[in-house]
Amino acid sequence: MELNAVQLSGAxxxxxxxxxxxxxxxxxxxxxxxxxxxxxxxxxxxxxxILVRHEQGAAHAADGLARATGRCGVCLVTSGPGATNxxxxxxxxxxxxxxxxxxxxxxxxxxxxxxxxxxxxTVGITRPCVKHNFLVKDVRDLALTLRKAFFIATTGRxxxxxxxxxxxxTDPNVKIPYVYPREIRMRSYHxxxxxxxxxxxxxxxxxLQAKRPVFYTGGGxxxxxxxxxxxxxxxxxxxxxxxxxxxxxxxxxxxxxxIGMLGMHGTYEANMAMHETDVLIAIGARFDDRVTGKIEHxxxxxxxxxxxxxxxxxxKNVRVDVPVVGxxxxxxxxxxxxxxxxxxxxxxxxxxxxxxxxxxxxRVDCLHYDRTSEKIKPQFAVExxxxxxxxxxxxxxxxxxxxxxxxQFYPFDKPRxxxxxxxxxxxxxxxxxxxxxxxxxxxxxxxxxxxxxxxLMCIQEMATCKQYNLPIKVILLNNGYMGMxxxxxxxxxxxxxxxxxxxxxxxxxKLAESFGHVGMRVERPADLEAAMAEAFAMxxxxxxxxxxxDPTENVYPMIVAGKGQHEMHLAPSxxxxxxx
Amino acid sequence: xxxxxxxxxENEAGALSRxxxxxxxxxxxxxxxxxxxxxxPTLSRMTLVTTGNEEIVEQIKxxxxxxIDTVKLLDLTEGPHIEREMMMIKVRAEGENRQELKRLVDxxxxxxxxxxxxxxxxxxxxxxxxxxxxxxxxxxxLIVEVVRSGPTGIARGEKGLSL
Numbered sequence: 001m002e003l004n005a006v007q008l009s010g011a012x013x014x015x016x017x018x019x020x021x022x023x024x025x026x027x028x029x030x031x032x033x034x035x036x037x038x039x040x041x042x043x044x045x046x047x048x049x050i051l052v053r054h055e056q057g058a059a060h061a062a063d064g065l066a067r068a069t070g071r072c073g074v075c076l077v078t079s080g081p082g083a084t085n086x087x088x089x090x091x092x093x094x095x096x097x098x099x100x101x102x103x104x105x106x107x108x109x110x111x112x113x114x115x116x117x118x119x120x121x122t123v124g125i126t127r128p129c130v131k132h133n134f135l136v137k138d139v140r141d142l143a144l145t146l147r148k149a150f151f152i153a154t155t156g157r158x159x160x161x162x163x164x165x166x167x168x169x170t171d172p173n174v175k176i177p178y179v180y181p182r183e184i185r186m187r188s189y190h191x192x193x194x195x196x197x198x199x200x201x202x203x204x205x206x207x208l209q210a211k212r213p214v215f216y217t218g219g220g221x222x223x224x225x226x227x228x229x230x231x232x233x234x235x236x237x238x239x240x241x242x243x244x245x246x247x248x249x250x251x252x253x254x255x256x257x258x259i260g261m262l263g264m265h266g267t268y269e270a271n272m273a274m275h276e277t278d279v280l281i282a283i284g285a286r287f288d289d290r291v292t293g294k295i296e297h298x299x300x301x302x303x304x305x306x307x308x309x310x311x312x313x314x315x316k317n318v319r320v321d322v323p324v325v326g327x328x329x330x331x332x333x334x335x336x337x338x339x340x341x342x343x344x345x346x347x348x349x350x351x352x353x354x355x356x357x358x359x360x361x362x363r364v365d366c367l368h369y370d371r372t373s374e375k376i377k378p379q380f381a382v383e384x385x386x387x388x389x390x391x392x393x394x395x396x397x398x399x400x401x402x403x404x405x406x407x408q409f410y411p412f413d414k415p416r417x418x419x420x421x422x423x424x425x426x427x428x429x430x431x432x433x434x435x436x437x438x439x440x441x442x443x444x445x446x447x448x449x450x451x452x453x454x455x456l457m458c459i460q461e462m463a464t465c466k467q468y469n470l471p472i473k474v475i476l477l478n479n480g481y482m483g484m485x486x487x488x489x490x491x492x493x494x495x496x497x498x499x500x501x502x503x504x505x506x507x508x509x510k511l512a513e514s515f516g517h518v519g520m521r522v523e524r525p526a527d528l529e530a531a532m533a534e535a536f537a538m539x540x541x542x543x544x545x546x547x548x549x550d551p552t553e554n555v556y557p558m559i560v561a562g563k564g565q566h567e568m569h570l571a572p573s574x575x576x577x578x579x580x
Numbered sequence: 581x582x583x584x585x586x587x588x589x590e591n592e593a594g595a596l597s598r599x600x601x602x603x604x605x606x607x608x609x610x611x612x613x614x615x616x617x618x619x620x621p622t623l624s625r626m627t628l629v630t631t632g633n634e635e636i637v638e639q640i641k642x643x644x645x646x647x648i649d650t651v652k653l654l655d656l657t658e659g660p661h662i663e664r665e666m667m668m669i670k671v672r673a674e675g676e677n678r679q680e681l682k683r684l685v686d687x688x689x690x691x692x693x694x695x696x697x698x699x700x701x702x703x704x705x706x707x708x709x710x711x712x713x714x715x716x717x718x719x720x721x722l723i724v725e726v727v728r729s730g731p732t733g734i735a736r737g738e739k740g741l742s743l
Binding site for chain 1: 590594597598635638642643649651743
């Protein structure tokens, strides 16, 4: 076989492997250690390279593409600062289990460990925030290692994989036979596939006995491409469903069985249902502290079923009664089949009393806000965004109040439409992530909702958007504060707004214009819809819409850290109904 | 409770630091850790001793299994097993202490592997508790230096932890 193999250098192997993996876009930034690879990229046109303006943006953009498409994102950065700049993006992908391959240049093997120029121990630095990483010391290992990297990143519970390649390994003068290994087996890595039939049966039995059941679903449903199966099972059962921040859109949020997001800023009905449920069906969710609140008060009456591909997620934070380890799609397919087969009489089974109770909670109207305000309320801005985009939008987000308002007020009916940094909570994620999404779906409406603090953390990527004509719409909810920090300081620090005021903001309209984009500013509620419509009508332009919102609005409901999920703070206007 | 966990790892650069990093990152206790290649040079065998309640130890095992370099894992404490640790201990051996120490060595079935006019180096193998007992039995003030390998272990019976 090797006789017929093409002779390639290490640099050419990197590029050819990307081609063989079907990679369309690589997000990167050149530098000394990766110059051989960049030269190989230059000589072909199969893989398109997107030049970002900061390596963090490269990782986020690759991540955004992966979240929107389900394919593996790829970024390419140089050694030293290139790699360290990418670390925030890698950690972001790790916390949300996003498949990413990050190729980092390294100083030549003979000088590794000598504190050479732009040397850093990339494998050491990234170890705690990757699914796996490799240092390739021999060009003969390069193709197999890259294949392994893609295999590991995309299978099981996905995650980022770093491949660190010293410069001499990509030497253009050393050519070896290249054969890309299609099939791969690793004796130390066997991701779980099917769930245990006995456990699935036990889960079904428990579900059928439930009087006050709730589905609690997370990002794993989206990562596992199981949205359709989840929707089928939920509808068959007639049970209510809530979702984590990461799982929004896996089940249509406009459907009446959807009772809203749960957790710290979840709906009253979702958190109360969690508190009162007798059978909790957790699917592809990880019992994060922002969901559980104080563990001792979490679902005190419930038997818990937990379906997850990662065994280490089971009983990590909360002890579960019926664990099912397996790919969510395969387990759900089996549950749907069994439900249809064994419980035909239970289809649409009345859990009517339970729904009555949920109806009472719903009538609290926990997401109520002042619609008569003369200032633009951030909630109103998100609702207007929904109206103008007809719900058909890829929405990336930064981190903070705007992220929560978007999660609460923009109902996503499809998976992979809501793209945000849930686990790591990385400010600066939204804009570069939107670049990845827009490149993957050039015809789609793509927006980034952000705050004036978050957006400045990766503002340089506006230049990338100009270079590649990415018609992203930035919806900036500009309240002049780091809103979520300000909210916590108001609640817990006696309104001492320590360094949460964003003084000396740029003129965002002029800033956008200076990057070659369209900038707009809206200050009155009456002007908002027309302005958004105008922005989205500019289908070939990047538009930065600076929306001046009420600076003091808070996100409600809120479960204070350390409190139980039923101990929510509601908006002051609803506080007469607030629980003790 | 104390657990002895045996892990077969890919014998690759960085595998050990992945395990050590896991314990520090997740705040798990680690009492000892030994590692060496096996008869198959592509595999290392690691024995680690950790303590924690059942939930924590369960998580430790899951997290270890999750490491891509982990090929197989066995909690030896779950079944009958043999635990051995090796110790070399340098003691001051002068005057009548020489005889006293010699008797202790016999009682513990240890070996004296280095002798000078004023010192012995004693080699002792056994379960960690036996090593502790020997240290306790050496008359006060005579210990110059102690080096212990950390426990290794193997399950009893015919089944082996191998590929």
